[in-house]
Amino acid sequence: MVKWPFVAETIALSTWIALQDTTVEMGCMSLMSGSYKLMDVRDIATLDQDGWKKKVPDLQ
Incomplete structure (x- = not known):
């Protein structure tokens, strides 16, 4: 899923500021500690907190 369809996926950067x-x-x-090391992780439902554990068990 492309979050910003008007920008090439390889150059997009998103930030969150409180x-x-x-x-x-x-x-x-x-x-998640260490998640910056992952190269190609597709979206995981944000309400499914255990989704990351199933998809990327090394980050547990």
């Missing part, structure tokens, strides 16, 4: 203090209850973004 504009206010957030709590876990508000749905904070979390990052």
Whole structure:
């Protein structure tokens, strides 16, 4: 799935910047340690927190 169809996939960069203090209850973004080492990971449903564990077990 292409998130930004108007940009070539190999040069796209997305960022997330918090504009206010957030709590876990508000749905904070979390990052997985070591995920930057993965080269080609397709989308995994964001509500499926165990999806990463199944798809990329080395990051557990």
